[in-house]
Structures are given as structure tokens and as C-alpha cells.
Amino acid sequence: MTIDFSKYQGTGNDFVMIDDRAGTFPVQDQALVAHLCHRRFGIGADGLILLRNDPDYDFRMIYFNADGAEGSMCGNGGRCIVRFAHDLGVFDDKTRFIAVDGEHEADVSKEVVSLKMNEVTGMDVHPDYAFLNTGSPHVVKFTEDLETMDVVAEGRPIRYSEPFAPGGTNVNYAQVIDEQSLFVRTYERGVEDETYSCGTGVTAAALSAHRQYGMSSPIAIRTLGGMLRVAFTAQDDGSFTDIYLIGPAQRVFGGQVEK
Numbered sequence: 148m149t150i151d152f153s154k155y156q157g158t159g160n161d162f163v164m165i166d167d168r169a170g171t172f173p174v175q176d177q178a179l180v181a182h183l184c185h186r187r188f189g190i191g192a193d194g195l196i197l198l199r200n201d202p203d204y205d206f207r208m209i210y211f212n213a214d215g216a217e218g219s220m221c222g223n224g225g226r227c228i229v230r231f232a233h234d235l236g237v238f239d240d241k242t243r244f245i246a247v248d249g250e251h252e253a254d255v256s257k258e259v260v261s262l263k264m265n266e267v268t269g270m271d272v273h274p275d276y277a278f279l280n281t282g283s284p285h286v287v288k289f290t291e292d293l294e295t296m297d298v299v300a301e302g303r304p305i306r307y308s309e310p311f312a313p314g315g316t317n318v319n320y321a322q323v324i325d326e327q328s329l330f331v332r333t334y335e336r337g338v339e340d341e342t343y344s345c346g347t348g349v350t351a352a353a354l355s356a357h358r359q360y361g362m363s364s365p366i367a368i369r370t371l372g373g374m375l376r377v378a379f380t381a382q383d384d385g386s387f388t389d390i391y392l393i394g395p396a397q398r399v400f401g402g403q404v405e406k
């Protein structure tokens with residue numbers, strides 16, 4: 148079996164993209180997905196995403212973590228599949244698609260993809276961290292001197308800790324740069340490592356910064372892989388609506404691989 152693929156990245160968060168509108172990819176083959184994502188023996192990526200047909204939307208996004216398991220929503224992956232679908236001619240400049248966490252809308256320009264995220268209705272604020280779900284579960288901890296932090300050593304015990312069992316959580320460390328910007332690093336479950344960027348993670352960090360520090364929308368966020376922006380509307384009841392994850396998404400290369 149020959150599989151055609153494309154490699155896309157959004158601020159260093161990279162994905163194997165497969166046009167599976169024919170529905171032929173073996174989605175139950177977790178070992179195959181993990182192999183394709185392996186950085187030594189496969190293509191190499193933080194995750195794999197299938198683009199499939201859907202009768203009610205422009206397309207359906209199916210996301211797999213690098214370990215081969217089907218994952219929760221991935222914000223940068225969502226932006227990358229929008230760019231992929233646009234490159235395939237699936238839509239012109241605006242799209243509406245379905246993912247594991249529901250419906251999403253997005254706009255595409257030459258420079259950026261603006262992805263509308265789901266509303267966030269709750270945030271658990273603790274003395275030293277916040278916990279919320281932005282399509283995936285996230286812990287956000289504010290810290291100083293983030294440049295030198297060992298994010299893997301700090302984040303891995305929290306990812307597997309009892310309060311977030313059995314599914315675990317992603318762990319984000321955020322540093323306030325100024326009144327309108329953050330620096331964010333993320334330990335990502337499923338990858339089980341720090342990634343260059345995490346879209347749902349920076350979204351969680353931005354909403355937490357509004358709640359804890361009064362930052363207003365939009366918030367600029369520096370990641371290891373580049374710059375993102377998160378725009379939102381904060382409601383009086385503590386919820387957030389009109390959340391947009393904005394940043395670049397680009398094709399890196401494409402090819403074929405034998406199964």
C-alpha cells in the first residue's frame with residue numbers, strides 16, 4: 148500500500164497530512180500512525196491528520212497523536228489542515244469543518260490562518276495553576292525565567308498526576324512579557340515531550356492570563372516555533388466566546404511512503 152502524504156507545520160508544531168477523502172486509510176492501525184510520526188524511522192511529526200469528506204461540512208478533521216492514538220482537538224493541527232484543504236482547492240478563503248470537539252470556522256490569507264475555537268465555559272483556578280479545556284485539557288502555570296526551565300522534567304509528573312487521571316493533561320508554562328504578550332512552553336500529552344508550539348495550549352494560557360492578570364484581547368504569544376495571537380471575548384459569567392487562534396501554517400514537503 149502506497150500512502151501519499153504532505154508535511155505541514157504551524158509555528159514548529161508539525162503534522163503528517165493525508166487526503167483521505169476516499170476513506171482508505173487504516174484508522175485502526177495505531178502502529179502505522181506511530182511509525183509515520185516517528186522522527187527516526189518514519190516521516191517525523193507531532194501528529195497525523197486525515198482530511199475526510201463530511202456531508203454537512205467542507206471536510207472532517209481526524210487527528211492522531213504521535214503515539215498513534217486518536218487525540219482530542221489540536222489547534223495548530225486545525226490551522227494546518229485548513230491550509231492543507233485550501234491548497235487542495237476544497238474551499239476558497241473561508242471554511243467550516245468538523246473535528247472531534249465539534250464545528251470550527253476558519254479564514255485563510257497568504258500569511259496566516261485564523262481558526263475559531265470552541266467556547267470555554269469554565270476554568271478551575273488554584274493557588275499555583277489553572278485548569279481548563281480548550282478542546283484539549285490544559286494546566287497553565289505562570290512562572291519566571293521560562294527560557295531556562297526544563298519543561299519536560301517539570302511537566303511530565305503533572306501530566307500523569309492523579310487529579311487528571313485517567314486521561315491526563317497537557318501542561319503549559321507561561322511567562323508574562325508585558326501587558327499584552329506572553330511566552331509559553333508546553334509539555335504535550337500523546338507526544339510525551341515538549342513541542343515547539345501547542346495551539347490549544349497557548350489558547351488556554353491567553354484565557355488564563357486574562358483571568359489572572361487582566362490581559363485584554365488580542366494577546367500575542369511567543370512560542371519556541373514562532374508567534375501566535377489569541378483573540379477572544381470575555382463574558383460576565385466567566386466564559387469565553389469568539390475565541391480565535393491566529394498564526395502561520397505552511398507546507399514543508401510531500402511524498403509517498405510504503406506501508
